[in-house]
Amino acid sequence: MTTEETSKQNSSAGQTESKVPAALVVGGGVAGMQAALDIASQGFKVYLLEQSPSIGGRMAMIDKTFPTLDCSACILTPRLSETSRNPNIELLTYSEVKSITGEAGDFRVRIRRKARYVNEKKCSACAECVPVCPVEVPNDFDQGLGFRKAIYSPFPQSTPNAYTIDKKGEPPCRATCPAHVNAQGFVTLMKHGKYDEALEIVRDAIPFPGVLGRVCISFCEAECERGTLDDSMSIRNLHRFLADYERENNLAKPVVPKIDKKERVAVVGAGPAGISCAYQLARKGYPVTVFEAKPEAGGLLRYAIPEYRLPRNILDEEIQRVVDLGVKIKVNTPVKSVRDLLAKGFKAVFVGTGASVSNKIGLPGEEIVGVIHSVEFLEKVNTGQDVKIGEKVAVIGGGDAAIDAARVAVRLGASDVTVIYRRSNIEIPAIPSEVEDAKSEGVKFMMLTNPIEILSPRGVLTGIRCVRMRLGEPDHSGRSRPVPIVGSEFTMAVNTLILGVGQSANPRGVQTECDCTEYATVKADPVTLQTSIPGVFAGGDVVLGPLTVVKAVGQGRQAADSIDMYLRGIPFGHSPPERHRVQSYEVDKRRVLPAKRAIMAKQGIRSRKSDFSEVELGFSEETAHSEAERCLGCAVCCDCNQCVKACQRGAIDQSMTDESAELSVGAIIIATGYRLFDITAYPQLGYGRYSNVIHAMEYERLINASGPTKGHLIRLSDGRIPESMGFIQCVGARDVSKDVPYCSRVCCMYAIKNAVMAREHNPDADVTIYYADIRAFGKGFEQFYDMAQTRFGVKFVRGRVAEVAEDKHTHNLTVRYEDTETGTLHDVEHEMIVISPGIQPPEGLDDLAVELGMDLAADGYVDVADQIVTPVDTKIAGVFVCGCADAPKDIPDSVSAGSAAAMRATIILNNMRKKV
Amino acid sequence: MSETAHEPRNKIAHEPKSTFSQEIAAQPGGEYIRKCIQCGLCTASCMVANYTDKYRPRKMVQKILIGEREEVLSSELPWLCMTCRLCEERCQEGVSLAEIFHVVRDIAAREGHIPKVFKDTVNLVMKDGWLLKGSYTDFEQDDRTSLGLDPDLNWNEEFMKKVKARYFGKEPVEGGEQE
Numbered sequence A: 001m002t003t004e005e006t007s008k009q010n011s012s013a014g015q016t017e018s019k020v021p022a023a024l025v026v027g028g029g030v031a032g033m034q035a036a037l038d039i040a041s042q043g044f045k046v047y048l049l050e051q052s053p054s055i056g057g058r059m060a061m062i063d064k065t066f067p068t069l070d071c072s073a074c075i076l077t078p079r080l081s082e083t084s085r086n087p088n089i090e091l092l093t094y095s096e097v098k099s100i101t102g103e104a105g106d107f108r109v110r111i112r113r114k115a116r117y118v119n120e121k122k123c124s125a126c127a128e129c130v131p132v133c134p135v136e137v138p139n140d141f142d143q144g145l146g147f148r149k150a151i152y153s154p155f156p157q158s159t160p161n162a163y164t165i166d167k168k169g170e171p172p173c174r175a176t177c178p179a180h181v182n183a184q185g186f187v188t189l190m191k192h193g194k195y196d197e198a199l200e201i202v203r204d205a206i207p208f209p210g211v212l213g214r215v216c217i218s219f220c221e222a223e224c225e226r227g228t229l230d231d232s233m234s235i236r237n238l239h240r241f242l243a244d245y246e247r248e249n250n251l252a253k254p255v256v257p258k259i260d261k262k263e264r265v266a267v268v269g270a271g272p273a274g275i276s277c278a279y280q281l282a283r284k285g286y287p288v289t290v291f292e293a294k295p296e297a298g299g300l301l302r303y304a305i306p307e308y309r310l311p312r313n314i315l316d317e318e319i320q321r322v323v324d325l326g327v328k329i330k331v332n333t334p335v336k337s338v339r340d341l342l343a344k345g346f347k348a349v350f351v352g353t354g355a356s357v358s359n360k361i362g363l364p365g366e367e368i369v370g371v372i373h374s375v376e377f378l379e380k381v382n383t384g385q386d387v388k389i390g391e392k393v394a395v396i397g398g399g400d401a402a403i404d405a406a407r408v409a410v411r412l413g414a415s416d417v418t419v420i421y422r423r424s425n426i427e428i429p430a431i432p433s434e435v436e437d438a439k440s441e442g443v444k445f446m447m448l449t450n451p452i453e454i455l456s457p458r459g460v461l462t463g464i465r466c467v468r469m470r471l472g473e474p475d476h477s478g479r480s481r482p483v484p485i486v487g488s489e490f491t492m493a494v495n496t497l498i499l500g501v502g503q504s505a506n507p508r509g510v511q512t513e514c515d516c517t518e519y520a521t522v523k524a525d526p527v528t529l530q531t532s533i534p535g536v537f538a539g540g541d542v543v544l545g546p547l548t549v550v551k552a553v554g555q556g557r558q559a560a561d562s563i564d565m566y567l568r569g570i571p572f573g574h575s576p577p578e579r580h581r582v583q584s585y586e587v588d589k590r591r592v593l594p595a596k597r598a599i600m601a602k603q604g605i606r607s608r609k610s611d612f613s614e615v616e617l618g619f620s621e622e623t624a625h626s627e628a629e630r631c632l633g634c635a636v637c638c639d640c641n642q643c644v645k646a647c648q649r650g651a652i653d654q655s656m657t658d659e660s661a662e663l664s665v666g667a668i669i670i671a672t673g674y675r676l677f678d679i680t681a682y683p684q685l686g687y688g689r690y691s692n693v694i695h696a697m698e699y700e701r702l703i704n705a706s707g708p709t710k711g712h713l714i715r716l717s718d719g720r721i722p723e724s725m726g727f728i729q730c731v732g733a734r735d736v737s738k739d740v741p742y743c744s745r746v747c748c749m750y751a752i753k754n755a756v757m758a759r760e761h762n763p764d765a766d767v768t769i770y771y772a773d774i775r776a777f778g779k780g781f782e783q784f785y786d787m788a789q790t791r792f793g794v795k796f797v798r799g800r801v802a803e804v805a806e807d808k809h810t811h812n813l814t815v816r817y818e819d820t821e822t823g824t825l826h827d828v829e830h831e832m833i834v835i836s837p838g839i840q841p842p843e844g845l846d847d848l849a850v851e852l853g854m855d856l857a858a859d860g861y862v863d864v865a866d867q868i869v870t871p872v873d874t875k876i877a878g879v880f881v882c883g884c885a886d887a888p889k890d891i892p893d894s895v896s897a898g899s900a901a902a903m904r905a906t907i908i909l910n911n912m913r914k915k916v
Numbered sequence B: 001m002s003e004t005a006h007e008p009r010n011k012i013a014h015e016p017k018s019t020f021s022q023e024i025a026a027q028p029g030g031e032y033i034r035k036c037i038q039c040g041l042c043t044a045s046c047m048v049a050n051y052t053d054k055y056r057p058r059k060m061v062q063k064i065l066i067g068e069r070e071e072v073l074s075s076e077l078p079w080l081c082m083t084c085r086l087c088e089e090r091c092q093e094g095v096s097l098a099e100i101f102h103v104v105r106d107i108a109a110r111e112g113h114i115p116k117v118f119k120d121t122v123n124l125v126m127k128d129g130w131l132l133k134g135s136y137t138d139f140e141q142d143d144r145t146s147l148g149l150d151p152d153l154n155w156n157e158e159f160m161k162k163v164k165a166r167y168f169g170k171e172p173v174e175g176g177e178q179e
Helices: A003-009 A032-039 A072-085 A171-175 A182-189 A195-205 A211-214 A219-221 A235-248 A274-283 A312-324 A338-343 A375-381 A400-409 A433-440 A548-569 A623-627 A642-646 A696-703 A749-762 A780-789 A847-851 A891-915 B019-024 B041-045 B049-050 B057-065 B071-075 B085-088 B097-110 B117-128 B140-144 B157-168
Strands: A022-026 A045-049 A088-090 A096-103 A106-113 A136-138 A146-150 A265-268 A287-290 A328-330 A348-351 A371-373 A392-396 A416-420 A444-446 A449-455 A463-474 A480-484 A489-494 A494-497 A535-539 A659-665 A667-670 A693-696 A724-731 A766-771 A795-798 A801-806 A813-817 A824-830 A834-839 A865-866 A869-874 A879-881
Touching: A022 A032, A022 A338, A022 A659, A022 A891, A032 A072, A032 A891, A045 A096, A072 A088, A072 A480, A096 A847, A171 A182, A171 A219, A182 A195, A182 A623, A195 A235, A211 A235, A211 A312, A211 A548, A211 A869, A219 A235, A219 B057, A235 A312, A235 A659, A265 A274, A265 A338, A274 A287, A274 A312, A274 A548, A287 A847, A312 A328, A338 A348, A338 A813, A348 A548, A348 A696, A348 A795, A371 A375, A375 A400, A375 A494, A400 A416, A400 A433, A400 A494, A416 A449, A433 A444, A449 A480, A480 A879, A489 B097, A494 B041, A535 A548, A548 B049, A659 A879, A667 A749, A667 A847, A696 A749, A696 A834, A724 A749, A724 A801, A724 A813, A724 A824, A749 A766, A749 A780, A749 A834, A766 A824, A795 A813, A801 B049, A813 A834, A869 A891, A879 A891, B019 B057, B019 B085, B057 B071, B057 B097, B071 B097, B085 B097
Parallel strands: A022 A045, A022 A667, A045 A088, A265 A287, A265 A348, A287 A328, A348 A535, A371 A494, A392 A416, A392 A494, A416 A444, A667 A879, A693 A834, A724 A766, A724 A834, A766 A795
Antiparallel strands: A096 A106, A106 A659, A136 A146, A449 A463, A463 A480, A463 A489, A801 A813, A813 A824, A865 A869, A869 A879
């Protein structure tokens, strides 16, 4: 390929090119292939660019050719291999033109080669990858009739003979997740009941499928594309199901440590960030020691989150898995100095000490008996200490800790629990379902209210004085700033006051050895998470301030990647190339049926108020499976890497990216083909509504031996062989009201061929063609038309079909037409209707025309310079056209035009050669 | 146009008998009549054709094209079009059948070919001021009385007289010129 270097050489004005002149053929159909072969056989270089993964074009989809009824593939396949073997032809499949500059003899074409994710040279098309791929999408090569996998080859003779992964980018769920859990991946595997493999995908990203399956705030669900249709996927509950399923069925395989590296790494703090980091490092083979000041590992997961949300056996088991991986956790071991750890021989340190200090509310009386901070309160309850609370409890704050404290207070027997929050229902940061659960357990919510005084005559808490608030202008965080309403103060009696107004990093914590902000959080590099001390990394709440578990877990993973690169001496610090996030319009939602989000069963309200058993009861396998089926599979390929494991030649490379290249060519041939008219513009014919109304290209695939039915001509409604078929002509052609006044030139003949093939497949079938006139204008066409009537018994009726009606029970179709030879009206029932659509200029031709500075004709086709004397020259010098890009043509005419365009192009190339 | 009269009655069988199609094409709405390729989509789409074998819009256009001027103008068929325009919606050649039949009726009326039923209707309205006077019977009066409505409709014949005087002189013209 001409690389950027050669283009730089060319950019010097002098014509000192010593290279072989080259041409670009855009479009790898039969016309483009012919043009490429003819140019190449004269010793010139040809770039044959094709947007789909294989050359072959429409002819590869067609079953037979007219008027000779030859097998289309039998004619095409030798041409395919001839094209791919020709040393002068360079195939650029799965590619598109980005820009064109220059003039005849000196065009510069910038192209984009889309990543195939399969190495064309290594792939032998053995198809081992296909059965393991869990993604099924409608097969566009089969006109959407059958399904293909995300890794696919359009047809058996695909050229180049290599598979392609259809990957649109990163799905919104995964792009949103701070820990980059591959949600589409595990959900897709769940559709097939592959729970083991699915859980493995979750565990690639996080050590906590069961824990985060319960407590995650699920940013992914807010971005889930399914939410734009009905409800978003219940992603969190699905990975909880995976963990539950493994536990309940004792399927967990023993974890074998694979510590094969020497560099020891220290992790300070056994919270979610620290454990996540240690887990990822151990998986990479590093010996890791985690130092924890408290008596048990788990951090806030253990000491703050109540047991009814996160049963401790789940947490213990998942931490145990990390220990089993070879991670040493030293509890009751506070770290005095990070630098000491480095001095003791640890090659890198991760600081994940969290934000453990409770914020003050700033009112006098915070220290008195009866007032307690929420995290302190939760820790006491969670560690089994005796906590005394009064009858009337008030909780200040609207975060998860505040809601947790309120619900715990209910369980400890408080009769009246009120959450006091200074903003409204909308701004409350706690997980909405937790707020709902709290309300159903009897917790009262007093919104837009703020405490102003703690009332404690004689040192005992008796009540609080509050003021009502209203929402004012947004503050720096974007949330509306609450403003007190003057004169709205009131007093409420309270025995216990729980303050849940946030946490901060400890200002005297070990992290302060590194550069810190004024809030004592570490100033870490946002990409590498490295601190001001080389080899010391930080993540979680100690960097971010108090946030969510999943962000801490994500940073632990991010830091582990950085530490790995740091220890291996790989330069790091630049962000990885950003993957394209799949946009809403790219997701195919046409065939989606509405389905509500699965609802998780919960423990009854009365019983849950009395103890700490788990409230949310998990999904049954059936629920989980049907919930997984709702996933839209936004990115098509779900990155589950099952194909990577199946491929024995190591041909699959998920790290490929789109590449761009610049070609310098002397001539360009446009051979972009055509598209079929969208026949849904004729609602009276029922296409799209009646399953037994299909169009001709769908019919071609149905009768093709490599098609979705292996060549069995059947009805789509019930799989029966149709005994009676009607072919409707001039749909989307010769219709001024649909802006297609021209005759599409091929529909009459292909319909006759299709009708003949229908009789070949089922000689007893009744086959009728409804036409206005039959245009059998080519060599042998009239004889073929005649033979269809006399030898094959196809009926021809002169009269355009006005409408098609379906019988709801039999799915048979009734066509209404006037037989214009007798002047009588008829309603005739058929078992299948095939519409013969006209053909139109291809999609994207207008973009190409803009790049070339070329005007298209009014009908959207390429305008040729002179229809009679220069039928393959466009109005731009050096640019030629063949195939259906300038007008509808049949195969022989397209191929002739291909040869003609090649000849015109080589005149320019020859002149270039002479100059050299 | 390839469609011709079937019986070769005389030498000019393949020529239109008159310039009727040009006459129609010269009128607004009739412009595209000679684009018709006689595919039959209009007849197959037609509601009226569904109920009577007599009415065949394609054949009527055919008659115009072959110049059967007198036959078309004296026929009552062009008066049967309901103007639902479904044929126009589906016609792939852009022929406006409802407009063509409108033009035909205009010419027919000018030349005195109005089906009797249309004349009778117009005359009745001119006479009574409304269409249903004849069907207003004792039964309706009884029904109105039992519903508590006034049986006398207070039909204002003065207004009708004014309209007649203004547009048609003292007496209504037999077989009015208007459509």
